[in-house]
Amino acid sequence: MVRSVARHGDGWVIGFTPTYSGCPATEHLLGEIRTVMSEHGFQPVHIVLQLDPPWTTDWMSQDARERLRQYGISPPQGHACHADMPAEVSCPRCGSAHTSLISEFGSTACKALYRCDSCREPFDYFKCI
Secondary structure (H helix, E strand, C coil): CEEEEEEECCEEEEEECCCCCCCCCHHHHHHHHHHHHHHCCCCCEEEEECCCCCCCHHHCCHHHHHHHHHHCEECCCCCHHHCCCCCCCCCCCCCCCCEEEEECCCCCCCEEEEEECCCCCEEEEECCC
């Protein structure tokens, strides 16, 4: 996630922290950052990985959580320091709290796979990390 953006000489330095080590989306996100900066005339771009402190879902804004929900992913509930699986995960499609854990690992390691017992749709839950 973008941590900082600073002008440096005739270019830009962007601080970036991946959601977790080995996150499969990291290279995609770095490419998107470079593309957007370039499309808006901000070049050259140098991206610096900042691994300390590590990223946490506690840093997610309410807007980011709502965007996850709209995309069909149940956003993290609770805080990273209490990262056990939550007792109640709501379906991002119908809002029902009647859901069942299918697998502690979903499409990526940072997500768990759930099924809604009301609308019967499967969905990912973004774990607290």
